Amino acid sequence: MIERVADDEGYRRWSAQVERAGHCVRPVRLSGSAMTVNAATGEVEATYRSEDEPGGVLLVACKDRRESVCPPCAARYRADAWHVFAGGVTPGDSAPRDHGHADSIAADDDGDGGDDGGGFDDDGRVTHPLVLATFTAPSFGRVHAARDGGVCRTVRRGKRTCEHGRPLGCPARHDAGDGLVGAPLCEDCADLAGLVLWNAHVGELWRRTVIYVYRALAALAPALNGRPVTVRRVRELLRVSYAKVAEFQKRGVVHLHVLARLDGVNPDDPDQVIPPPAWADVNLLTAALAHAAHRVSVPMPVVDAHAAAVARWGAQLDVRPIQPREIDRARVAGYLAKYATKTVSDTVSGLSASRPRTGELDLEQGRAVPVHVAALTATVRRLARLGTCRVLRLARHVHTLGFRGHVTSKSRRYSTTFAALREARRAWRVAQRAREGDPWAEEGEQGSARLLVGDWRLAGIGYRSVGDRVLAEQLGREHRQARQAWRDGLIE
Ligand SMILES: [Zn+2]
Ligand SMILES: [Zn+2]
Ligand SMILES: [Zn+2]
Structure with missing residues (x-):
């Protein structure tokens, strides 16, 4: 120096x-x-x-x-991610709503003043229906959890142990930094293979979810001119644009945070981002996402009798309408951008931040690796050798516990x-x-x-x-x- x-x-x-x-x-x-x-x-x-x-x-x-x-480079990336997310929450070329149109009068009459995540922003411009949805993974067995000082898991009545003789409850009060958080209560009850395969299929599950959302929009849309709306017609009239971020949970499974927006379609200029017709409001979008999430599934390779054979979303689906106010929309962009610079190693301790070179361990050197994380990486390696899993190329994704996608992604017309x-x-x-x-x-x-x-x-x-x-x-x-x-x- x-x-x-x-x-x-x-x-x-x-x-x-x-x-x-x-x-x-x-x-x-x-x-x-x-x-x-x-x-x-x-x-x-x-x-x-x-x-x-x-x-x-x-x-x-x-x-x-x-x-x-690299914190400074990540800070710049986070700022860019904010612009990518924020650019889509208030798309620029929203034309003022045509008040002479019958549809828009009906929409203005619904009494909530458009303050429902699709309506008018601070400057009176039309905004698109927008929601923040969190798609969670299903359970792959009971795990230890940090509950803000509360008891980990209580068993109220009935059986107190699993078939392997291990307790179903845990009286401890874990803090968030406890290495046990996210670990299964019983290694033998836990479906680690199912968890890894789920991570490997979450990208495909999301792709299918989008297809199902269009189907759900058709099923739930009000009749137009007295005729039910077909999926084809919905695709001519509406577009679902989105940006999403994958976040790892302590138990090693991925959640998706998705900003989903409803756009209209201009048949003469498909690249234009225009507001959807007034009947396609935030309630329709919310209902369609829930409808799709509950029905969609992806078959997974059969690896053993114990492992899940189909990937589905967990029962916990959180869909929150975002208000048209600019401050709310900017805040939600910041919320997503924060996740964009995280890695699996920030949540699941013991894993390395990037793909290790050949011959190196996937686990971070010199740090105590929680037993369940070691068990998960061992599971990824075991599955990688199976013929039925060859197409998943799991050997390259040991450090992400099978997750193969990008942390941040968006649909083409979401934003910049x-x-x-x-x-x-x-x-x-x-x-x-x-x-x-x-x-x-x-x-x-x-x-x-x-x-x-x-x-x-x-x-x-x-x-x-x-x-x-x-x-x-x-x-x-x-x-x-x-x-x-x-x-x-x-x-x-
Ligand atoms: Zn750097
Ligand atoms: Zn516990
Ligand atoms: Zn057990």
Whole structure:
């Protein structure tokens, strides 16, 4: 650290690099060079060499989404996730409702003033029906639970032990950090294979749920012009857009948090996001989600007589209408974004945050691994070897206990994408620099195009010394404090 800060000019350049890398805690170190070439004349306008930098390397942010891997990069990802979720809760081009239309008059007359998660927002614009739904997994056997100081599990009457002679109840009061929370009361009663297979099929279960939602919308929709609505007609009139985040429970199973929105369909421009007809309100959406969740299922490979053969949602389905008020919609986006940077290792202790390289253990080294987590990873490995499970490629998903999907995903027309946000940020930076006459901007003086030519090699990952890492973290803290002070109006 002393060496680093003693060299004034070197420290200035190095800290500028750390800032450009967003104070990433394990940046990618690149060595090489880049130049900008005037596309019209072929003239080299500027050259950059990493050898001019302190240590001879360029630092680039790792851009990891996971809080447990890189907090500053995860914070940026969380901010992006917020924009992706928030962008869909109040879609921009909602046209004012046509009050001359019979349907809309009927809807305005329902007495609740449109304050039901589909109606008018603060500025009087029409909003789409929107709900936050949590799809849970069914039970795979009784597990220990933390109940805010309450007793884990009480047995009221009848049998007190299972067929293996183990107690069905547990008098303990676990706190949330207790390694026992999420562990089965009886390892032999628990259906670990069913749990792992369920995780492996939750993506397919969700895909089918969406199909069932359209069927349910048709079944529950009011008759139009005296005729019942067919599924085909529903697809012509309505679209269910969504964004979802997968969250791991302590017992090792996935829950889905879904923001679901009802849109109308413009047959001339399918990409347009328009409000649905007035009869397609938030109550219809809520009922259709519940209807679909209770009926949908996915067959799973038969692995043993004890394991569940079909994947279904758990009985606990929570569907909450989101009010049209902007503040409520922003809050719900934040709620989902928080989950987007979590990993299975944040909830289920003992697992590693990312897929281990071949030969490495799936369990995090040097930490006590709860028995049930070890049992679950052993189950994934056992199933991975079975011929009936080959298509699931479970060997690659041991560290996620069989879950194979993305943590965050959305339907195509829900809102903007992460790629679009990154592009917007890049374009903004380029525009910023162009204003300052930067030779690295995409456009030159007279609007002539520039080409960027680079030649880079990977020099390593992370800071080269503990001192550098500590300094970078300190710079990150100062940066965050300064930004907070600016937000609070303490500094200009
Ligand atoms: Zn990072
Ligand atoms: Zn217990
Ligand atoms: Zn038992």
